[in-house]
Structure formats: structure tokens, C-alpha cells
Amino acid sequence: MEEEAPQLSVTRVFDAPRDLVYRAFTDPDQLGSWWGPIGHSLPRDEIEFDVRPGGYQRWTEVYAGEPGGRVYGRIDLSDVVDGQLLAGVLSVTGRLPGGFEPFETRLRIEFHDEPGGRTRLEIRQWLPPGLAAPSDAGWSEAFSKLDRVLAAARAAATDHRPTKD
Amino acid sequence: MAGTDQLSAVFAALADPTRRTILAQLAEREATVTELTAPLPISMPAVSRHLKVLERAALISRTRSGKWRGSRLEGAPLREAADWIEHYRRFWDTSLTRLDAHLAALQAAEKEL
Numbered sequence: 406m407e408e409e410a411p412q413l414s415v416t417r418v419f420d421a422p423r424d425l426v427y428r429a430f431t432d433p434d435q436l437g438s439w440w441g442p443i444g445h446s447l448p449r450d451e452i453e454f455d456v457r458p459g460g461y462q463r464w465t466e467v468y469a470g471e472p473g474g475r476v477y478g479r480i481d482l483s484d485v486v487d488g489q490l491l492a493g494v495l496s497v498t499g500r501l502p503g504g505f506e507p508f509e510t511r512l513r514i515e516f517h518d519e520p521g522g523r524t525r526l527e528i529r530q531w532l533p534p535g536l537a538a539p540s541d542a543g544w545s546e547a548f549s550k551l552d553r554v555l556a557a558a559r560a561a562a563t564d565h566r567p568t569k570d
Numbered sequence: 571m572a573g574t575d576q577l578s579a580v581f582a583a584l585a586d587p588t589r590r591t592i593l594a595q596l597a598e599r600e601a602t603v604t605e606l607t608a609p610l611p612i613s614m615p616a617v618s619r620h621l622k623v624l625e626r627a628a629l630i631s632r633t634r635s636g637k638w639r640g641s642r643l644e645g646a647p648l649r650e651a652a653d654w655i656e657h658y659r660r661f662w663d664t665s666l667t668r669l670d671a672h673l674a675a676l677q678a679a680e681k682e683l
């Protein structure tokens with residue numbers, strides 16, 4: 406299958422066995438302990454997981470600083486390999502912080518063994534098809550962001566192990 | 571309105587370190603192929619090929635005055651790309667840092683049992 410390169414990739418190694426890391430993503434009792442920024446909570450009774458190919462993961466995010474700000478997250482899982490892979494489409498709806506529009510994005514999360522009982526997590530995310538916003542460019546704003554884009558791109562490049570690039 | 575294809579082209583264009591160097595140069599000011607090639611260890615035709623990729627992604631536009639043909643940075647697609655990258659990189663960075671702490675706490679609790 407021809408696969409478009411992901412627009413965002415994040416790699417991180419955890420000092421924990423692979424199953425433990427996988428469970429942190431797939432156990433509804435654990436997601437709320439770490440998902441999203443601090444000051445942001447996930448009501449346990451609104452977390453519902455059915456982790457299997459064709460299943461889903463569903464949750465609500467509540468922002469402390471924004472009363473009434475509720476964000477509904479859902480991953481429709483297309484591929485699941487127990488302990489190794491979660492892939493599907495993440496959709497986020499509701500009142501998003503930062504003025505972002507609701508969106509859908511393809512997401513792939515891989516769990517790999519690393520020496521010493523550690524785990525390498527690889528997250529790939531593709532562009533939301535509906536993202537594009539009209540913009541008649543403030544040049545100066547674009548310039549101020551260029552540095553950050555370049556820094557992010559450089560960080561992405563160093564994230565990658567040499568064999569991958 | 572920029573579509574997914576264009577934004578994909580933006581990300582593909584940004585993925586290459588030489589093209590990022592060229593963009594950084596163009597952020598300073600408009601430049602010709604000769605000027606852009608000077609600090610790089612590659613040939614002028616190679617730089618021209620990179621400029622074509624950047625132009626297709628609408629990250630730069632080509633200008634012409636007489637014989638002088640310059641390239642200049644275009645802001646709009648870059649800004650959309652920047653917003654998206656920033657938002658998600660920050661989201662994952664924060665979450666995975668919290669996840670690291672969560673996993674450490676879990677393992678510490680297991681050891682105590």
C-alpha cells in the first residue's frame with residue numbers, strides 16, 4: 406500500500422516494559438493520569454475503550470481554566486496488535502482550546518522493545534484533511550514562526566535514529 | 571484556501587535539511603540561486619531543484635527583474651504548517667512527559683508490593 410509520509414513523528418524511549426506502556430494507552434483507568442496538558446482532566450465515566458481492530462477509544466477532556474470547555478476525543482481503531490500497535494483515525498470535537506477547529510487526523514502508535522527492558526514509542530500523525538484555513542499572510546507573523554518551525558524540524562531530525570532517515 | 575495536498579507538499583518540503591537552510595536564508599531576504607548556492611556544499615542545479623520543490627509547496631515565489639531572478643519566502647502555507655506542528659508537538663511532548671512519570675510511579679508501586 407502506498408503510504409503518505411506522516412507530517413508529524415514523535416519518538417520517545419520509556420524506562421518501562423512494552424506491555425506496561427501499551428496498557429497506559431489502552432486501560433481506561435490509566436489514560437486520565439497522563440493524557441493532555443496539566444490542568445485538564447478526563448472524567449473516568451466518560452472514558453470508554455473497545456480496543457480491537459474495528460473498535461474505538463472514546464473520552465472527554467475538561468479544561469479547568471475554561472468552564473464549559475469540553476473536548477470529545479475518539480479514535481476509531483483500524484489496526485490493533487496487542488502490545489505493539491494502535492492505529493486509526495483520531496477525531497476531536499467540541500470546544501477546542503486555542504481556537505482550533507474540530508478535526509480528524511490519522512494516527513499510528515507503535516510500541517517497540519529496546520534493550521534493558523525499555524520501550525520505544527513511535528507516534529506518527531498525518532494532516533487533518535479539513536485543516537486548511539484561509540490565510541492572507543501576515544509576513545511578519547510568518548517570519549516569527551519560521552524559527553520555531555525550523556527548530557521543530559531540527560528536533561524531529563534528531564529524534565530520528567540514523568537508520569530511519 | 572490551501573488544501574491537504576498543498577500542506578502535504580509543505581511538510582515534504584520542510585523535511586529536507588538543505589531546503590530548511592535555504593528557507594532560513596530567504597527569511598533574511600530575497601536571494602538569487604547564486605547567492606543561495608554560495609554557503610552550500612552543493613551545485614547550482616541542485617539548489618535550483620530544491621527551489622522548485624519549495625515553489626511547488628508555495629513556500630517561496632520566484633521574482634524577476636531584468637536578468638535577475640530571485641526567490642522569496644511566502645508566509646501563508648508556512649504559518650499553517652507551523653501552527654499544526656507546534657500544536658501537536660506540544661501536545662505529545664507534554665503528554666509523554668506525564669506518561670513517563672506515570673510509568674515510573676506504577677513501577678515504584680509494584681516494587682513496594
